Amino acid sequence: MAQHLNFEALLERAAPPKELPAPTLALSHLDTLWLQVTGTLCNLACLHCFISCGPKNHNHEMMTLESVQDALNWARDHGVKEFYFTGGEPFMHPQIKEMILAALEHGPLNILTNGILIDESMAAWLGEVFRTSRYNLDLRVSLDGTTPEENDAIRGRKTYEKIFGGIDRLWAHGVNPVITVTTCHADLAAEDGRRRFYEVVRARGLSQPRLKFLSPFKIGREEHRAGGYEAHERLVEGDLIPGQEDALQCSSCRMVTAKGVYPCPILIEVDEALMGASLDDALVDIKLDHPACYTCHVEGVTCRT
Amino acid sequence: MPNLTDTTIAVFGGVYNNYLSLEATLAHARQSGASALYCLGDLGGFGPHPDRSIAQLRDQHDIHVMQGNYDHSLGNRLGDCACGYTDPRDNYFAQLSYDYTFANTSEHHKDWLRDLPTGFRHRWAGKEVLMAHGSPRRINEFLWESTTPDGFLEHLLASRNIDALFITHTGIPWMRRLDSGRLVVNVGAIGRPANNGLTTVDYVLVELQGDTLDASLQAIPYDHERLASEMRAEGLPEEFVETVLTGYWTTCTEVLPARERARGKY
Structure with a gap:
């Protein structure tokens, strides 16, 4: 993980801090297109959410099926490699099935969900689509602890069992979801914590646990829970090693919401990050001037599966 | 660039130290009339006795070998394989x-x-042909069948003026004729079975006739039980041996897309 860090540059400015401009990052090619299909609307209001999603957050409204199709058609014509649906909770969208089928006509699709709304019928449908679609369908289900106490403290009362209910139904219908863990509990980031998660999932009956661990971003609701970024936690020119810029997902992704296009999934509540109304507006360089960019660089975070 | 046609070419990759399947592949290709053989890299990894594979490949007049990420790491004495x-x-x-x-x-x-070298470009049957290890843009890019859409491939090939692309790196073969007529072939690997429950390994024969270029996947049996016993004698992990004996991947499964993984056991 540390190979992409320019230790010399980091040491040089460790003290005293220098006023250097933020690095600029070019788009190498738009490989990954994110779609904020349900905006900031979610059936949960997790305490670590970096965009403060919840049942009443209308900052970004749901996307229409037509706008999703427009983005997918644009993506097909521009050689995009993969699609991600997120929110909010994507399965709150009344036309989520149509959206899923539309995406899978053009490329592989990952859906980020808490799994709670995936009932028996939806799980059966997803299993069928997984087996028959031309391109790969992957579900990513978020779970933030190995016990109800650990998870529910972050994601809300009784969500541990509800989330595992969705995971169980997917598994029963032949879909092996990637269980995504945000490492708010520090021990989950270490090897023992990861092993514990692996064993808990396997004990549940998923014989091939697929896990992804993500560092928390200290913005949105997470900033109120655990504090925000320190002043020095910013990227400046020289931090990126030339030739290794592709370690940052924003060198090859953009995010479309009902409001317009953003560099990445993390910054959609940062008004200054809005790049324009259409994807054509968003093929330009970006400034890595937000403290969340520091987390992606230093922690080696990628939102990709 | 001179045009080559009316002949057969063999393209393979992912030797992974499996010198026994390499012997079988080279014999099959030559028996099939291949006038040239192209290896798309990753000679090392997984199997036993690395020098035995390299000795079969170097200094052969009809074999052209490309550098994969594994070969780059070994050659430059790096600390890991940079597999991605x-x-x-x-x-x-x-x-x-x-x-x-x-x-x-x-x-x-x-x-x-x-x-x-890190790539080959030729004119075969009037077509612009590129061979790369992972993809034309990155040596360790994984181009899986289920996660590589037509639109992306059309863009990738058109932007480089390519009619046919041959790649490896993932270890699982597939091929696709795009709407434009362009051809993309992942030749799979000859060093490890393709997570399909078969102990055979895969490579590709390319038939050039006039202005027609066709590719066909070849499944090659070899003495996999001998390989397994040699791997055990070398102290290689039993997980690797199981893959050789069953045809199912036991390791490096997390990188698999869900679809390709679901075909296996683990």
């Missing part, structure tokens, strides 16, 4: 085979790996 895995479980087993391969590859073979 992101999960610690994948990296754990990748490191075991890299350390074994590094310790058992002679210095002059590492130098040879270091100096290999």
Whole structure:
């Protein structure tokens, strides 16, 4: 993980801090297109959410099926490699099935969900689509602890069992979801914590646990829970090693919401990050001037599966 | 660039130290009339006795070898294979085979790996043909069948003026004729079975006739039981041996897309 860090540059400015401009990052090619299909609307209001999603957050409204199709058609014509649906909770969208089928006509699709709304019928449908679609369908289900106490403290009362209910139904219908863990509990980031998660999932009956661990971003609701970024936690020119810029997902992704296009999934509540109304507006360089960019660089975070 | 046609060409990749399947593949290709054989790299990893594969490939007048990420790492004496895995479980087993391969590859073979070319471009049957290890844009890019859409491939080939692309790196073969008529072939790997429950390994024969270029996947049996016993004798992980004997991947499964993984056991 540390190979992409320019230790010399980091040491040089460790003290005293220098006023250097933020690095600029070019788009190498738009490989990954994110779609904020349900905006900031979610059936949960997790305490670590970096965009403060919840049942009443209308900052970004749901996307229409037509706008999703427009983005997918644009993506097909521009050689995009993969699609991600997120929110909010994507399965709150009344036309989520149509959206899923539309995406899978053009490329592989990952859906980020808490799994709670995936009932028996939806799980059966997803299993069928997984087996028959031309391109790969992957579900990513978020779970933030190995016990109800650990998870529910972050994601809300009784969500541990509800989330595992969705995971169980997917598994029963032949879909092996990637269980995504945000490492708010520090021990989950270490090897023992990861092993514990692996064993808990396997004990549940998923014989091939697929896990992804993500560092928390200290913005949105997470900033109120655990504090925000320190002043020095910013990227400046020289931090990126030339030739290794592709370690940052924003060198090859953009995010479309009902409001317009953003560099990445993390910054959609940062008004200054809005790049324009259409994807054509968003093929330009970006400034890595937000403290969340520091987390992606230093922690080696990628939102990709 | 001169045009080559009315002949047969063999394209293979992912030798992974499997010198026994390499012998079988080379014999099959030559018996099939291949006038040239192209190896798309990754000579090391997984299997036993790395020098035995390299010795079969170097200094052969009809074999052209490209550098894969594994060969680049070994040749430049790097600390890992740079395979592109992101999960610690994948990296754990990748490191075991890299350390074994590094310790058992002679210095002059590492130098040879270091100096290999990184791609081939030819004109075959009037078509612009490119061969790359992972993809034309990155040596360790994984182009899986289920996660590589037509639109992306059309863009990738058109932007480089390519009519046919041959790649490896993932270890699972597939081929696709795009709407434009362009052809993309992942030749799979000859060093490890393709997570399909078969102990055979895969490579591709390319038939050039007039202005027609056709490719066909070939499944090659070899003495996999002998390979398994030699791997055990070398102290390689039993997980690797199981893959050789069953045809199912036991390691490096986290990098698999869900679809390709669901075809296997693990």
